[in-house]
Amino acid sequence: MSGPARMMGGGPVQRSMDFKGSGKRLLRQFRPERAALWGMLLAGVASVGLSVLGPKILGRATDLIFSGFVGRSMPGGVSREQVLEGMRAKGEGDVADMLSGMDFTPGKGIDFTAVGTVLLTALAAFAVAGVLMLISTRLSVRAINGTVFRLREQIEEKLSRLPLSYFDKQTRGEVLSRVTNDIDNLGQTLQQTMGQLVNSALTIVGVLVMMLWISPLLALVALLTVPLSVLVATRVGKRAQPQFVQQWKSTGKLNAHIEEMYTGHALVKVFGRQKESAAAFREQNEALYRAGFKAQFISGIMQPAMMFVGNLNYVLVAVVGGLRVASGALSIGDVQAFVQYSRQFSQPLTQVASMANLVQSGVASAERVFELLDAEEQSPEPSEKLAARPERLDGRVALEHVSFRYDPERPLIEDLSLSVDPGQTVAIVGPTGAGKTTLVNLLLRFYEVRGGRILLDGTDVAAMNREELRSGIGMVLQDTWLFHGTIAENIAYGKQDATREQVEEAARTAHADRFIRTLPDGYDTVLDDEGTGVSAGEKQLITIARAFLADPVILVLDEATSSVDTRTEVLIQRAMAQLAHGRTSFVIAHRLSTIRDADVILVMEDGSIVEQGTHTELLEAGGAYARLYKAQFAEAVSEID
Structure with missing residues (x-):
């Protein structure tokens, strides 16, 4: 982590989990998908409505079959009421009460035509319900994918608006974990739970209506276990949620460690730190294991507990329903339907409870994504009409009483004018931490000055559009950056409409053409994001060629030649002299041999310019620059204060 991150107390922002707030905010993300959601809801209501009618229809088939058996066993030529009165007269009142709830005809057997009609009706209802559920599911998938798609776009746009200070305070692995793992987890959670939750809620409502229609008393019995189900779900959910939050935080830390160890694996091996790296990995992995185990174990208690409550409900319904059939208040078909409804009523409750761990995990990831989206952005750009622009971009730079500090309590640059x-x-030279790179970052508006102002051709850069400001500035850093693609594409990154001839000309100017043509595919050689296949110096030459192609008015070189050999460095210095003709150049250097021909050399210490002049003038002055020069070329280390 860089100096600014250490000074600013780097690390991820720690905030308490706001399940309700994050859940509501996540639901608000679905507003653009209102049409699909309404379609999903309507199709779901129709599907569930037909599904919950199924048991009632099948109960009618059971009644027809049972009535046929009862009617066939009785003599014909008498009415139902006469049969029941005769049974009571014989002392069979209990049987008569039970049969009083049946619609049978003495002497008549099973009406298979009626039974077949009922079964076909049930089959048609279930088939249409299935089609409607398929439509509902498809609309749900469309709404979810659209929402996750927009979230990814929001994150991409957010990353472009975040200041450099945010990335100084966050490890790359942590940011990548939020952008990839948390978004993926959120999408998978929504896919697995959203449609099911809606279907379960509709099923509960539909089944409850049917149960009240069949028997309010049995419905009341079934509802007795609902408070117990809610209590179980609430208690277990509250215990599991903090563990899911910790699980995803641990995932981010582990990813950060793996990313650092992978990118720096060569140094880890060179310095023999494999054991320390493995020990740190085991520690982070163990923390993730503990958090994940606790989260899954606690939330896993939910389903068996809800199944126990559901079975308790089933027993109560079966006992009370049997008593109602015996009294003739209900038919066997109604009780059969009600038993099915009691199962259908407890099943969605169990499903909702079993999905609680997924929902909690998804909301925990959503909060981490929202934390990124809520991060403080860089100051807003002025509108197109209000943005200031230099009449002509010549490269005149003026710093007027500039002050800046990373930490409010620790001044870095104070009252700097240039x-x-x-x-x-x-050329800007000085010891590490003197503020050399910070000065360039202020010019590029990676950071905003705390006091004073910076002028570009008489225009305050704070009033300019950042993109327009940076379009006139080319920068080559000590740390090279290449993306997966051909060498020609990497060079052409400096200019969108560059031709192949311009790319090769820039490479020749940067003295990269010769080594590029020795590669198997020349300019079409494919590099990965690590630049595998070319040396560190060759990667630097490619990035310098990229800056040449951009043809900037102002050129910034931050130790740009540190990775090249002495001969190449001399060639680059000659090319730089050609490129710098008519352009303003800022060269940050530790190797003083690279800046002897600079028009002005600034010597910085503790954020201030302590010396200013040409190479010869500063050596004659015998000050800080002379001490740095002697330390490098005369090995007079003892002369450094």
Whole structure:
């Protein structure tokens, strides 16, 4: 982590889990998908409505079959009421009460035509319900994918608006974990739970209506276990949620460690730190295991507990229903339907409870994504009409009483003034932490000045559009950055509409053409994001060629030649002299041999310019620059204060 991150107390922002707030905010993300959601809801209501009618229809078939058996066993030529009265007269009142709830005809057997009609009706209802559920599921998938798609776009746009200070305070692995793992987990959670939750809620409502229609008393018995189900779900959910939050935080930390160890695996091996790296990995992995185990174990208690409550409900319904049949208040078909409804009523409750761990995990990931979306952004850009623009971009730079600090309690740059004429090459030297790179970051508005102002051709850069400001500035860093693609594509990154001839010309100017043509595919050689296949110096030459192609008015070189050999460095210096003609150049250097020909050399210490002049003038002055020069070329280390 860089110096600014250490000074600013780097690390992920720690906030308490707001399940309700994050859940509501996640639901608000579905607003653009209102049409699909309404379609999903309507199809779901129709599907569930037909599904819950199924047991009632099948109960009618049971009644027809049972009535046929009862009627066939009785003599014909008498009415139902006469049969029941005769049974009571014989002392069989209990049987008569039970049969009083049946619609049978003495002497008549099973009406298979009626039974077949009922079964076909049930089959048609279930078939249409299945089709409607398929439509509902498809609309749900469309709404979820659209929402996750927009969330990814929001994150991409957010990352472009975040200041450099945010990335200084966050490890790359942590940011990548939020952008990839948390978004993927959120999408999978929504896919697995959203449609099922809606279907379960509709099923509960539909089944409850049917149970009240069949028997309010049995419905009341079935509802007795609902408070117990809610209590179980609430208690277990509250215990599981913090563990899911910790699980995804641990995932982010583990990813950060793996990313660092992978990108720096060569150094880890060189310094023999494999054991320490493995020990750190085991520690992070163990923390993730503990958090994941606790989260899954606690939430896993939910389903068996809800199944116990459901079975308790089933027993109560069966006992009370049997008593109602015996009294003739209900038919066997109604009780059969009610038993099915009691199962259908407890099943969605169990499903909702079993999905609680997924929902909690998804909301925990959603909060981490929202934390990223809520991160403080860089100051807003001025509108197109209000944005200031230099009448002509010549490269004149002026710093007027500039002050800046990363930490409010620790000043870095105080009251710094500087004037650079167009075409001048300005070299900035000084010890580590003197503020050399910070000065360039302020010019590019990666950070905003705390006091004073910076002018570009007489225009305050704070009033300019950042993109327009940076379009006139080319930068080559000590740490090279290449993306997966051909060498030609990497060079052409500096200019969108660059031709192949311009790419090769820029490579020749940067003295990269020769080594590129020795590669198997020349300019079409494919590099990965690590630049495998070319040396560190060759990667630097490619990035310098990229800056040449951009043809900037202002050129910034931050230790750009640190990775090249002495001969290549001399060639690059000559090319730089050609490129710098008519352009303003800022060169940050530790190797003083690279800046002897600079028009102005600034020596910085503790955020201030302590010396200013040409190479010869500063050596004659015998000050800080002379001490740095002697330390490098005369090995007079003892002379450094």
